[in-house]
Amino acid sequence: MSQWNDPVGRFLDEYGRDASELLGADRLSKPGVFEGEAEFIEWKDRAYQEDKHWTFELRAEDCALLVIDLQEDFVDPSKPMCVPEAYRQIPRVKELIAGCRERDIPVIFTEHTIAEDATGGYYEWEDAIRDGATKEGHPNTAVYHELAPRPDERIIRAKHTYDSFAGTDLDFILRDRGVKTVIICGTLTNYCCEATARSAFSLHYNVVFGSDVCATNSALNHEATLRTMRYGYARVMDRHTILRLLDEGDHLYAEARAKRDAEQAAGLATA
DSSP states (O other): OOTTSSHHHHHHHHHTOOGGGSOOTTTSEETTTEESHHHHHHHHHHHHHOOOGGGOOOOGGGEEEEEESOBHHHHOTTSTTOOHHHHHTHHHHHHHHHHHHHTTOOEEEEEEOBBTTBOTTHHHHOHHHHTTTTBTTOGGGSBOGGGOOOTTSOEEEEEOSSOSSTTSSHHHHHHHTTOOEEEEEEEOIIIIIHHHHHHHHHTTOEEEEEEEEEEOSOHHHHHHHHHHHHHHTOEEEOHHHHHHHHHHOOHHHHHHHHHHHHHHHTTOOOO
16 A cells, blocks of 8 residues: 555645644635645645656667666675665566567676775665775676676776766766666665666656566655656656566657647646
8 A cells, every 4th residue: 555645644744733824715726736835745645656757768879777786785685784675676677678689789897896985874874885895896896696687797996885887987888878768676665766866867868667666665765756756857667567578669658648738738747
């Protein structure tokens, strides 16, 4: 069951407000869409759940797959920073990687590493990192062995923070290959995957966020990230949908774009 049922009640609880404090229809309204703040909150909640497929077309020739931080330290259940769902998702990720390789879509891997002279406060935030997890140069920072990057596939190894673009050459690599759309999978959903997606969007890449190939240690936070992605950063899709659209053409885009254009022509679009 979603943790986001009763959006008005959750809003009031989160901000310590009473229903009597919400703005009425005389102060806040959009005719035909919402009347008053309670309906406004419900309207926005629906927007967080809506996939905005009209925003861009998914085309194989525009894409690269980013496999974020699926490395021994985060996947192997014997390691102190293991994300169990990331371990379970390895077969799904392998399926997505294979599908992208078959379609000549570049696959790029990242490894989160902490250098002793570039800790950035990580030692205070995570005891396991202070004790040696994700230490630069350690074998456990390597891409998880089952994923087996090919010799011609780039691995971003000097990644010292959540964002895969920050301080790395990822942007140069993507632009050199003419990439316009990044497909994101990996771990953790709400840290490195989300940070990378946000940065990609800010750099004007289209973003596809894999809903069933990104993993974290909290279902609530996974869902929160998917909601944020849907609202203003990415098209959110599972791996089967991604691969099907790459093969068959992006009918979701075509249908949503036609509907959007018709609504805008009629003055009905509200997103």
